[in-house]
Amino acid sequence: MNEKLALVFVIVVLVGGGIAIGFGWWQGQSNIVTLHARMPETGGWIPDNLTVAANQPLDLRLTSDDVQHGFAIGQSDQPAVDINPGVVTELTLKFDQPGTYTYYCTRWCGVNHWRMRGTITVTGESVEQVVTPPLFVQIGLDIDAPHEAEFIPSSKPSAQNGENLRFELSAYQTSEYYRSHSPEQAWVDLRKDLTLAAYSDLQLWDAVAFIWQTNTSEDALSEAEELYAQNCAACHGVSGAGDGVFSDQQVPVMGEADEAFSGHEIVLPTDFTDPHHILSASPAALQGKLIRGGMGTGMPMWGVIFTEEQTWSLVSYLYSFQFKEVH
Ligand code: HEC
Ligand SMILES: [Cu+2]
Structure with a gap:
C-alpha cells in the first residue's frame, strides 16, 4: 500500500x-x-x-x-x-x-x-472496468468501405406519413435492427415483405423515416443539434451539405504533415444531404466514423470527446438531413 x-x-x-x-x-x-x-x-x-x-x-x-x-x-x-x-x-x-x-x-x-x-x-488504483468495443467493431463492419445507395426515395420521406400508415413495424424498430441497418437496407427489407406489396415505394420510405424517428427523441436531437453547431458545422456546414467555412481548408500542422497526410488527398467533408451516401450508411457505420475519425482524411476523432449516448444522438441528427419531421 x-x-x-x-x-x-x-x-x-x-x-x-x-x-x-x-x-x-x-x-x-x-x-x-x-x-x-x-x-x-x-x-x-x-x-x-x-x-x-x-x-x-x-x-x-x-x-x-x-x-x-x-x-x-x-x-x-x-x-x-x-x-x-x-x-x-x-x-x-x-x-x-x-x-x-x-x-x-x-x-x-x-x-x-x-x-x-x-x-x-x-x-490510482483502478476498479476493473469492462470496456465494450464500439458497435462497428462488434459486428465486424468495415467503416472505410465506399458505399452508394442503389435505391433512393423520389422525395424526402416523412416520418409523420410513415406513422400514419400504421404498419406493424416492431421488428424493425428495435435498436439492434436500427443500428445495424442502413435506411436503404431497411427499405429493401420492407419492399420484400409481401404483406406490404400494395404500398408505393415512397410510402415504404416514409415507414423507414418513422423507424428512424422512433429510435431517437426530441431531447436527444436538440442536444445533438447544439453539439453539431458547435463541433461539426464549421466543416460539414450548418445545412449538412459539406460546405462549412473550414471545409476546404484542412491543412497539415507542423511536424505532422507526412504522417497524417501522405498518400491522402485532402478529402472534403461528407455531404449529409446526399441521399446516395447517407441512406446507404447504417448508424453503426456513422457512429464508427465519428468515434474513430477518418484517420488522415481531416475527419477528427470524437470518441474521446463525446459520451456514447451523445454519439448516437449525433448520428440520429445526421439522418435528419434526409428525413422530414425527424425533429
Ligand atoms: C475539421 C473538419 C471536420 C469536422 C470538424 C468534422 N468533420 Fe466529419 N468529416 C470530415 C471529412 C473531411 C470527412 C470525409 C472523410 C472521411 O469520411 O473520413 C468527414 C466524414 C464524416 C462522417 C463519415 C460519413 C460516411 O459516410 O462515412 C461522419 C459520420 C462525420 N464526418 C460526422 C461528423 C460529426 C458528427 C462531426 C462533429 C462532431 C464532424 N464530423 C466534424 C471533416 C470534419
Ligand atoms: Cu482554441
Whole structure:
C-alpha cells in the first residue's frame, strides 16, 4: 500500500519537476499548473499532458497567448470555460476515477481548432472496468468501405406519413435492427415483405423515416443539434451539405504533415444531404466514423470527446438531413 502511494507521489513529482525545469510553472507542493492555450499552429495546449492522482485537486490557471479559446473535458458534464488572452482563469478539477481524460478547445480559434487537445492522466488504483468495443467493431463492419445507395426515395420521406400508415413495424424498430441497418437496407427489407406489396415505394420510405424517428427523441436531437453547431458545422456546414467555412481548408500542422497526410488527398467533408451516401450508411457505420475519425482524411476523432449516448444522438441528427419531421 505504502509502495503504491510512493509510486504515485514519484510520478507526480517527476511531472511537476519536468514542468518546473522546462517552463517554470510548477509552484510548490500543491498541484497548480498554468495551462497556456495557443492556436495549434503555434503549439496548442502547453503543456498538453497533465498528471494528477485520483481524488486530488488539480488547480489549473488557464490563460491564452493569442486569441480566445475554451476549455472542456471530454465525456464529462463539466461546463466549458472561456480562456481569454492576458487573463488568468482558475479552475479546480478532481477526478474520482483513474484513467486518461481528454481536454479540448471549445472555441473555433482557426482551421486547426479541433486539433487543440491534451490529456490528463489520473493515477490510482483502478476498479476493473469492462470496456465494450464500439458497435462497428462488434459486428465486424468495415467503416472505410465506399458505399452508394442503389435505391433512393423520389422525395424526402416523412416520418409523420410513415406513422400514419400504421404498419406493424416492431421488428424493425428495435435498436439492434436500427443500428445495424442502413435506411436503404431497411427499405429493401420492407419492399420484400409481401404483406406490404400494395404500398408505393415512397410510402415504404416514409415507414423507414418513422423507424428512424422512433429510435431517437426530441431531447436527444436538440442536444445533438447544439453539439453539431458547435463541433461539426464549421466543416460539414450548418445545412449538412459539406460546405462549412473550414471545409476546404484542412491543412497539415507542423511536424505532422507526412504522417497524417501522405498518400491522402485532402478529402472534403461528407455531404449529409446526399441521399446516395447517407441512406446507404447504417448508424453503426456513422457512429464508427465519428468515434474513430477518418484517420488522415481531416475527419477528427470524437470518441474521446463525446459520451456514447451523445454519439448516437449525433448520428440520429445526421439522418435528419434526409428525413422530414425527424425533429
Ligand atoms: C475539421 C473538419 C471536420 C469536422 C470538424 C468534422 N468533420 Fe466529419 N468529416 C470530415 C471529412 C473531411 C470527412 C470525409 C472523410 C472521411 O469520411 O473520413 C468527414 C466524414 C464524416 C462522417 C463519415 C460519413 C460516411 O459516410 O462515412 C461522419 C459520420 C462525420 N464526418 C460526422 C461528423 C460529426 C458528427 C462531426 C462533429 C462532431 C464532424 N464530423 C466534424 C471533416 C470534419
Ligand atoms: Cu482554441
